Amino acid sequence: MAVREAAGTSELPVVRDKAEAGPADEVAEDAGRHSPRKQAAGSVPATDETAPHEASDSAAAASKTAKSAKKEKAPKPPKAPKTARAPKFHAPRSKKPFIIAAAVVVAVLLGGVGVAAGTYAAEMWGGKTIPEVVGLTKDEAIAKLGEKGFVAEVAEVKSDEAAGTVLSASPNGGTRADEGSTIALEVATPRVIPAVAGLSQQEATDALTAEGFTAVEMTQQKSNEAAGTVLAVSPEAGTQALSGDTVTLTVAVPFTVPEVAGLGRDDAVAALEAEGYSVNAQRYYTEDVAEGTAVGTDPEAGTELNSGSEVTLLIAKSRANELVELTKSILPGAILKTDEASYKVESVESVSYRGDNEVSYKVVARQFEVVDLPFGLGQKTYYDKETSVVEGGIVWDDNNKVSYANPAITY
Known part of the structure; x- marks a missing residue:
């Protein structure tokens, strides 16, 4: 079928595929649909008979033109120079959404804390x-724990x-610990007087002191x-007592020879015997x-001497x-x-x-004379009628024997 050419034009309008058409093309297409086309002068209006053929030819031409346009893109128009923009004004935003969100978070947290506190109080963790x-007894405390x-x-x-x-617990009561933990208890036990006889003071x-007793007397x-050896303790060993009770230690001190000088013989002997000494009294000139x-003793007063020993007591004697x-x-x-x-001394x-x-x-003394009698008739002593006073002297030895006498002494 021959196609007429419109007067005054030799090209058909380019028809682009919608897929390739840009936004501007779509706008132009829309504008064409809503505005009547202008026909060139001398053109023949399309009839019902010729319209389909023209439309078909036009579509083919448009397809070719679109394909050619894909290969050769139209140059982009130059960008307009940037101009200073006026500052934008933003209206203040409302804080209400943030407050609501925060309240929700706090409520969730508080709810979580409440749950945690409740489960903690219930000892679930x-x-x-x-x-x-x-203050409880040992058995009560063990059972309660x-x-x-x-x-x-x-x-x-x-x-x-x-x-x-129970005096103390560690860890302390009221604190928390894992189930199965060990609790150290200090439990009271009574103080007992220790056996100290034979020990030093x-x-x-x-x-x-180690037992806790604070009132110790000697x-x-x-x-x-x-000396210093503990002889006894009171109360006796093994007795239960409080820390402030008086505990008395009996401590050994040595026997010593007492001072007896100046005492009479009998009193001096008694004092020595009271210490357990046996007494040997001797004169002391x-x-x-x-x-x-x-006068004194041997050993001398103050000397440490076991009881039962012998002490010599010196008693003054005038020579x-x-x-x-x-x-x-003897005279x-x-x-x-x-x-x-x-x-002869009278x-x-x-x-x-x-x-x-x-x-x-x-x-x-009376002077006398011994005369031998004749005829072996023996001797006869003649005494003067008058007495005489005779003076003399004697020297004694340490054994109380006469070592020298003047006049000589006989019996």
């Missing part, structure tokens, strides 16, 4: 609460509290045990102390008095011989001590 057991799933470890501690009373004191008792007075008395006892009836005559007038065991005396 975070361990179990250790019960308060201080066992009910919560805890294990008790008991240590005995000396105390004035009733035996078996320091050792005994340390033992009592008494002394003379003994043959070593001196002119400085009254005769019969204790002067002794020799005077001794002289007086009566004695025969005094001088170079001139012999005398009485003693006086005796005095000169020192160094020497005494002098004065006696009343």
Whole structure:
């Protein structure tokens, strides 16, 4: 079929595929649909008979043109120069959405905290609460801890509290710990007087202090045990007592020879025997102390000496008095011989001590003479009718024997 060419034109309008057409093309297409086409002058209007053929040819031409347009794209129009833009004004946004969101978050958190607190209080997590057991008995505390799933470890501690009373718990009651944890309990046990007899004073004191006793007193008792040895304790060992109760230690002190100088003989002997000593009394010659007075002892006073030992007691004895008395006892009836005559002492007038065991005396004596009788008839003694006073002297030895006499003495 021959196709007419429109007067004044040699090209058909380009028809693009919608898929390739851009936004501008779509706008142009829409505009063409809504506005009547302008026909060139001298063109023949399409009839019903020619319209389909023209449309077909036009579509083919348009398809070719579209394909050609794909290969050769139209150049982009130059960009318009940038111009300064006026600052944009933004209306203030409402805070209400944020407040609502925050409130929701807080509510969720609080709800979570409440749940956590509730489950914690119910001991669903975070361990179990250790019960308060201080002041209970040991058995009560063990049972109470066992009910919560805890294990008790008991240590005995000396105390004035009733035996078996729980003094402390570690960890403390009211705190939390994992179920099955060990709770250390300190349980009261009574203080007991320790056996300290035979120990030194320091050792005994340390033992009592370790037991907690604070009122320890000492008494002394003379003994043959070593000085400072504890002889006894009161209350006796094994007795239960409180820390403030008085505990008395009896501590050994040595026997010592007492001071007896200046005492009479009997009193001095009694004092020594009271210490358990046996007494050996001996005279001690001196002119400085009254005769019969204790001068001292051997060993001397203050010497440590076990009871039962012997002590020599020295009793003052006047040598002067002794020799005077001794002289007086031998003179009566004695025969005094001088170079001139012999005398028989009838009485003693006086005796005095000169020192160094020497005494002098004065006696009343009757001179006499012994005459041999004739014919073997023996001897006869003739005494003067008058008495005479004779003076003399005697030297005594340490054994109280006459070592020298003038006049000589015989019997």
